[in-house]
Amino acid sequence: MRTPLADYRVFWREFRHTFHSTGAVLPSGRRLARALASRIAAMDPPQKILEVGPGTGAVTRQIISRMGPNDQLDLVELNPRFAEVLRNHLDTEPSWKPVAGRVRVWEMPVEQIDASEKYDVIVSGLPLNNFAVAMVQEILSQFHSLAAVDASLSFFEYIAVRKAKSLLCRRSERRRLSGIERLLFREFQQWEMSRQCIVSNVPPAWVHHLQLPGKSRVESPEPRARSTASSHFSGSRPSTLDSKKT
């Protein structure tokens, strides 16, 4: 079993090597993780849950603790080192092992998931403020495509991060940040249900909870990648732990 310290080490290493996609120095704190997972409640019929950008699993742990006996969880993580950590947790951690048969680890960018699968709850840890405006637009529309009817989408951003960055950066960067601000503002205006301020996180963060209109579910036995992921994502095919017995 890995220690939290081992997870912190991996996170710190990935922050230095893949800052753009990792976007944080440390995994989310417990309060932030709890707030992100708070839309998961044991329901009948069972829920399909998607976590995007689980990293070393700080939020995943909270999701797992809230899963009902028939809920399913897909973890979509583009960084192979983080995906490896997640598989290891599922194999070895006492609180993760019981649900391992209902959890899949997909090692790929969320943009490449085939949207035929629909989710009732989507939780995202993506550092949207690091991405190009077009990519944020693509990711937001992918969330809409993956949402079942009335699905919830929860994600966070550090408080005032765009304003703080805008004070220090070049004009092109300011333009990028205000483009992201506009996209998110539109989403919030249309779909935001509530937001929570997590002051105890380092740094403090807003958690946004949206309710998306979504689309009806068409059951498919195995979600597929839309296409083969580009070459820098090794092991790009969905890595399924479905067959694992608990």
Ligand SMILES: C[S@@+](CC[C@H](N)C(=O)[O-])C[C@H]1O[C@@H](n2cnc3c(N)ncnc32)[C@H](O)[C@@H]1O
């Ligand atoms: C800020 S970290 C959040 C990690 C974790 N959820 C937490 O709160 O501690 C962002 C995570 O998103 C992943 N990521 C970034 N872009 C992604 C994408 N397009 N598709 C899937 N995962 C992505 C990164 O590899 C990283 O694990």
